[in-house]
Amino acid sequence: MSLPQPVPPSWKDLGKSSNDLLGKDYYFQTTSLEVKTKTPSHVTFKAAGLQDNKSGAVNADLEAKYADFKNGLVFTQGWTTANVLKTQLELDNYLAKGLKLDVNTSLNPEKGNKGALLNFIYKQSGVHTRGALDVFRGPTFTADTVFGRDGFLFGAEAAYNVTEGRVSRYATAIGYNAPEYAVTVHALNNLKTFSASYYHRVSPDVEAGAKAVYDTKATTPGVALEVGAKAYLDSAAFIKAKINNSGVLALGYTQALRPGVKASFGIALDTQRLNEIAPSGPTHKVGAHVVFES
Template sequence: MSLPQPVPPSWKDLGKSSNDLLGKDFPINGTQLEVKTLTPSNVAFKVAGNQDPKLNVINADIEAKYTDKAHGLVITQGWTTANLLRTQVEAENHLAKGLKFDLSTSLLPDSGKKTALFNTAYKQPGLHTRAFLDLFKGPTFTADTVIGRDGFLLGAEASYNVTEGKITRYATAVGFSAPEYAVTVHGLGNLSTFAASYYHRVSPDVEAGAKAIYDTKATTQGVSLEVGTKVYLDAAAFVKAKINNAGVLAVGYTQALRPGVKASFGVAIDTQRLNEVTPTGPAHKVGASFTFEG
């Protein structure tokens, strides 16, 4: 008798463990600040800002999210300093268990540019499928599906331009996921770019991962490779480090100062240009991130 199958990750979350290990907690592009609060009426507010050291400007946005768990409804409204208005409405488990509807829109009042994306997702043990309809671009219909059994994962994605009547993009992926490690191989961009990622929880305090990308259309031949690790110093602090084949070394340190307060510091050093200065400054990056949550 086979064991009950878990719900597999969505297409965008294939290889997520490795992507998070190599991509998150490296605040190397200026200073970032994020403040999160929750009201008794289930409205969550988030204010985030980032100071770009090159342009010497501050980009920020404010977001309010209302969650009605009893009716499976989530409404999110955002506004950025670029005067971009975002609205998202999510409804889950209304017509069937595991079925979710999502409408995401954005508007730039200054230029009149707008987007509207209608999404549906359906997940059951062993299956996670999604469909998107971009109402103003094309319109374009995109669908992806991931099936999983006993840790093995198989996924595919395709986009269809309704006006032109043809498939404009397709991709596929295979992988294996276990509690301690995960391996994923993607064929992206109409199978013109291939990516392989690996994640391993070596011990409760140490994680390691790697990612390799080969672009058949790139002007420079070869494989882009990046490896990294995460080490927990204690229950409130960890250090992350990664390096790629271009010689860029990045180190991040995150410390929980108290419940709801977290600080992260990062630096990226180009080991091939230690003493070089570019027109925009040194060939290295530093930054910090502060998160307050209450």
């Protein structure tokens, strides 16, 4: 008798280990601040703001979240400096075990722009299925499914435009997840863009990964390649580094200053143009991110 299979990752999380290693904790394009507080009644408040280092534009948002974990209910209300009101309602295991319903709405009262996205997520042993209906764009229905068995993963995604009566987007992926490493291959954008990612936990303190992307419709021929690594200096600090085939080197450093306070710093250097002024110029970039949480 075979053992029950674990729930596989969702479609958007295929290759997540590699994507997080190469994409997260590199704050070299913005300077940002995030403050989180939580009340005893399970209400969480978050205020976040960032400044684009190139344009100087400042964007911020204020968010309040209420969670009733006993009944699987999460309600979130947000307001941005662009005067957009965002509301999210999540119901987990409310109607059926393994089923999660998620309703996202947005409204800009000044411009009259509105959006509504209805999501459902169903998770069981060996399968992870999601569906989403974008009410005002199309409307468009998107569905994806990932099957998993003994570490092997197979996933597919398709989007259907209800008004036009056609499949507007489709993609597929295969992968393998092990405790120490993961490999994923995607065929995206109607099978016109192909990517392969690899993640390896070399030791408890060192991680490495790589990603290659080939776009058949790109104006620049060839494969875009990026490799990176992460090393924990101690339990409160780690450094990250990555470089791509264009010669852009990115470095990141994250330090937990004290419980609830974390600071991250990043820099991106074009190694082919190191003699062009300072990191604050257009060639090189620096940034920082600070989080306060209580």
